Amino acid sequence: MLALLPPVLREIQLPLRLRLWNGYELELGPIPSVTLVVKDPGLITQFEQPTLDALGEAFVEGRLEMEGSISEVIRLCDALSRALIPDENAAPPERRAHDKDTDAAAISYHYDLSNDFYALWLDRDMVYSCAYFETGQEDLEQAQQAKLRHLCRKLRLKPGDYLLDVGCGWGGLARFAAREFGARVFGITLSREQLALARERVKAEGLDDRIELELLDYRDLPQDGRFDKVVSVGMFEHVGHANLALYCERLYGAVRPGGLVMNHGITAKHTDGRQVGRGAGEFIDRYVFPHGELPHLATMTARISEAGLEVVDVEGLRLHYARTLNFWSANLESRLEEASRLVPEQALRIWRLYLAGCAYGFEQGWINLHQILAVKPYGDGSHDLPWSRRDLYA
Amino acid sequence: MLALLPPVLREIQLPLRLRLWNGYELELGPIPSVTLVVKDPGLITQFEQPTLDALGEAFVEGRLEMEGSISEVIRLCDALSRALIPDENAAPPERRAHDKDTDAAAISYHYDLSNDFYALWLDRDMVYSCAYFETGQEDLEQAQQAKLRHLCRKLRLKPGDYLLDVGCGWGGLARFAAREFGARVFGITLSREQLALARERVKAEGLDDRIELELLDYRDLPQDGRFDKVVSVGMFEHVGHANLALYCERLYGAVRPGGLVMNHGITAKHTDGRQVGRGAGEFIDRYVFPHGELPHLATMTARISEAGLEVVDVEGLRLHYARTLNFWSANLESRLEEASRLVPEQALRIWRLYLAGCAYGFEQGWINLHQILAVKPYGDGSHDLPWSRRDLYA
Numbered sequence: 001m002l003a004l005l006p007p008v009l010r011e012i013q014l015p016l017r018l019r020l021w022n023g024y025e026l027e028l029g030p031i032p033s034v035t036l037v038v039k040d041p042g043l044i045t046q047f048e049q050p051t052l053d054a055l056g057e058a059f060v061e062g063r064l065e066m067e068g069s070i071s072e073v074i075r076l077c078d079a080l081s082r083a084l085i086p087d088e089n090a091a092p093p094e095r096r097a098h099d100k101d102t103d104a105a106a107i108s109y110h111y112d113l114s115n116d117f118y119a120l121w122l123d124r125d126m127v128y129s130c131a132y133f134e135t136g137q138e139d140l141e142q143a144q145q146a147k148l149r150h151l152c153r154k155l156r157l158k159p160g161d162y163l164l165d166v167g168c169g170w171g172g173l174a175r176f177a178a179r180e181f182g183a184r185v186f187g188i189t190l191s192r193e194q195l196a197l198a199r200e201r202v203k204a205e206g207l208d209d210r211i212e213l214e215l216l217d218y219r220d221l222p223q224d225g226r227f228d229k230v231v232s233v234g235m236f237e238h239v240g241h242a243n244l245a246l247y248c249e250r251l252y253g254a255v256r257p258g259g260l261v262m263n264h265g266i267t268a269k270h271t272d273g274r275q276v277g278r279g280a281g282e283f284i285d286r287y288v289f290p291h292g293e294l295p296h297l298a299t300m301t302a303r304i305s306e307a308g309l310e311v312v313d314v315e316g317l318r319l320h321y322a323r324t325l326n327f328w329s330a331n332l333e334s335r336l337e338e339a340s341r342l343v344p345e346q347a348l349r350i351w352r353l354y355l356a357g358c359a360y361g362f363e364q365g366w367i368n369l370h371q372i373l374a375v376k377p378y379g380d381g382s383h384d385l386p387w388s389r390r391d392l393y394a
Numbered sequence: 395m396l397a398l399l400p401p402v403l404r405e406i407q408l409p410l411r412l413r414l415w416n417g418y419e420l421e422l423g424p425i426p427s428v429t430l431v432v433k434d435p436g437l438i439t440q441f442e443q444p445t446l447d448a449l450g451e452a453f454v455e456g457r458l459e460m461e462g463s464i465s466e467v468i469r470l471c472d473a474l475s476r477a478l479i480p481d482e483n484a485a486p487p488e489r490r491a492h493d494k495d496t497d498a499a500a501i502s503y504h505y506d507l508s509n510d511f512y513a514l515w516l517d518r519d520m521v522y523s524c525a526y527f528e529t530g531q532e533d534l535e536q537a538q539q540a541k542l543r544h545l546c547r548k549l550r551l552k553p554g555d556y557l558l559d560v561g562c563g564w565g566g567l568a569r570f571a572a573r574e575f576g577a578r579v580f581g582i583t584l585s586r587e588q589l590a591l592a593r594e595r596v597k598a599e600g601l602d603d604r605i606e607l608e609l610l611d612y613r614d615l616p617q618d619g620r621f622d623k624v625v626s627v628g629m630f631e632h633v634g635h636a637n638l639a640l641y642c643e644r645l646y647g648a649v650r651p652g653g654l655v656m657n658h659g660i661t662a663k664h665t666d667g668r669q670v671g672r673g674a675g676e677f678i679d680r681y682v683f684p685h686g687e688l689p690h691l692a693t694m695t696a697r698i699s700e701a702g703l704e705v706v707d708v709e710g711l712r713l714h715y716a717r718t719l720n721f722w723s724a725n726l727e728s729r730l731e732e733a734s735r736l737v738p739e740q741a742l743r744i745w746r747l748y749l750a751g752c753a754y755g756f757e758q759g760w761i762n763l764h765q766i767l768a769v770k771p772y773g774d775g776s777h778d779l780p781w782s783r784r785d786l787y788a
Contacts, residue, residue, distance in 0.1 A: 132782075133781050133782075134781060134782045134784065135781055135782070136781045269699075270699075270700075271696045271699055271700055296695075296696070296699065297695055297699070297705055298692045298693070298695040298696035298699060299692070301690075301691055301692040301695055302665045302690070302692035305663075305664075305665055305690065305691070305692060306664075306665055310710065310712070310759065310762065311691055311708065311710060311764075312709070312710035313708065313709060313710065314705065314707065314708035315706070315707060315783065316704065316705060316706035316707065318704070319776070319777075319781075320781070363774075363775050363776070364774075364775040365704065365771055365775040368704065370705075377759055380757075380758075381757050381758040381759040382713070382757070383713075387527050387528060387529055387530045387713075387714070388526075388527075388528045388529070388787075389709065389783070389786075389787070390528065390787045392783075392787075393782075393783070393784045393786075393787045
């Protein structure tokens with residue numbers, strides 16, 4: 001039966017074991033650390049040119065199983081892919097039109113999955129975005145609190161500031177800004193599940209006099225400059241290239257002159273839209289974030305500037321997101337039993353691969369994370385930012 | 395004689411006095427703070443559509459004189475221009491081909507003017523780029539030392555590091571990095587005058603065992619990754635859009651994996667190359683920085699990324715450059731007598747306008763200043779940067 005496997009596999013040295021549906025095994029190296037179980041004979045030809053997309057799809061469909069650490073499986077599948085597909089086919093991804101309906105459906109697909117499921121592996125405040133490890137020694141809870149504080153400090157939030165939170169998730173940032181910095185917050189999301197739990201938590205904390213959360217599309221934001229500050233975390237990845245200009249215009253219209261706008265999100269490796277990661281992006285697009293489109297930092301910088309905002313501070317946090325995702329993945333891997341009671345089996349397979357896979361993607365530099373702070377200057381060109389960023393580290 | 399002046403001038407309210415060649419005066423507002431002296435009757439028609447370029451040219455040629463603060467003159471000329479040219483003609487500037495010869499000639503035009511002239515109004519170390527005002531209370535000397543320290547800190551310079559300084563000017567940064575951080579430095583410039591004085595100062599300080607300075611084009615930089623860090627201050631503005639990719643490739647090739655690259659320079663307001671400032675850019679191009687081309691931050695970010703470097707930290711210092719230029723302009727204005735013995739009258743007129751005018755341009759946001767730090771990651775995607783930027787403010 002092993003003769004069915006592509007002969008080229010025998011030339012590869014990797015600590016990886018393949019086990020076929022009938023029990024036959026091929027070890028690609030002397031001491032395999034993980035095992036891929038090929039349950040479907042039709043999968044064998046995939047091993048001639050194994051993209052991460054195809055392998056991931058097979059796992060989601062149950063045609064492929066794995067034994068051992070999921071992080072190690074991903075690392076070795078990438079190594080296998082590199083060995084067998086020397087020239088990566090790095091075509092730009094398909095870009096589809098975004099409108100309010102497609103955006104609402106895409107957001108609902110991901111974020112309405114199950115609050116209890118997300119609560120299983122996120123931190124207590126359910127902050128579902130890159131954490132901030134000030135020294136690298138922090139645990140996830142500490143690093144998410146530090147991230148919220150870092151964002152509020154970058155926004156120079158002060159008591160009474162009216163903060164717009166675009167894509168507020170489960171309200172962790174809104175509650176932090178209100179509680180720790182005395183801000184009033186208007187938060188929006190397109191996820192009904194997030195909104196319900198976020199409102200619950202705001203009320204439980206007695207912050208409902210200072211925080212208002214609504215189901216609202218960014219296109220419908222008030223455009224009268226009523227907000228002192230705007231924060232958008234993990235949001236611009238969902239907007240789509242064609243709408244990024246409109247998105248930035250809406251943020252510009254929402255904030256007052258002299259106000260600050262923070263965009264925190266995942267950015268692409270290449271400026272021309274080419275993807276790297278041997279199909280990992282296609283997997284994410286199909287199963288995890290439909291309609292997601294990652295702009296390059298240069299693209300975001302251009303759209304932000306063209307809207308009339310001035311970029312004053314950018315910080316790259318790529319390895320922070322790798323670490324965050326490794327925490328999330330480890331949390332989920334340690335609670336698979338509970339997780340399997342909260343979401344369908346296929347969803348669990350998707351989320352397991354996605355968390356471990358994105359950790360690997362950030363480590364490799366396939367994707368990046370940038371916090372981009374911009375100011376809307378007053379008419380005379382001035383603004384109120386301090387001369388240095390020292391206050392962020394006081 | 396006043397009837398010769400465009401009638402529209404009488405509808406404008408500005409604290410500006412026009413005095414004609416024959417002594418006749420027109421006051422545009424009740425208490426004029428400055429006076430423009432029109433010495434050439436041919437200039438009168440220019441006041442129908444007064445661009446800053448045309449007014450500046452007339453001043454350079456001695457057909458227009460000014461009485462009062464040069465900063466106030468520029469502010470009021472801009473106000474006059476805004477009042478009379480409602481729609482700014484913001485065409486992209488002409489972009490000419492750059493090669494080694496044109497670049498060498500352009501650099502020589504500006505930087506070989508006269509070391510003694512520059513020494514008259516720069517700080518002691520002759521740091522000819524945006525200073526860094528940590529609190530806004532510093533004088534120029536303090537702020538330039540703080541800038542050098544800020545750059546070295548961002549580069550995480552440590553003893554023994556081999557630093558490439560691209561566009562080293564009079565060597566202020568090279569000496570600081572060697573003296574204060576124990577770095578070895580290789581600096582390059584295309585200005586013979588700068589090189590001669592820079593070498594003199596290196597020797598006088600006994601740093602010639604650690605600093606080597608050469609007349610070299612960036613295209614001829616060693617490409618064997620021999621440098622631990624690269625710093626480029628006030629340099630990419632001279633490269634030209636067509637060559638920015640090549641320029642970034644050369645920096646990439648010069649630095650080792652894991653190394654850091656800092657680009658500090660002036661950036662454009664608009665992403666599409668449109669200029670603002672009612673002709674001020676044309677003036678700069680013709681008289682001050684021939685072949686200068688300002689890229690937008692997004693353009694620099696794109697070219698840096700495309701070369702294989704990863705942008706990790708961007709800091710906007712627009713108002714720092716306004717303040718720096720105001721110091722330089724005030725220094726020069728207070729030493730006009732000495733300056734006039736060092737450079738031709740026309741050059742002095744150009745530099746006076748350019749320093750005060752650029753201070754105004756930075757204040758208005760017509761131009762910006764960004765420090766862009768990038769890393770060349772190791773093959774596995776990792777790098778040695780600390781988790782946070784806190785060390786910059788220790």
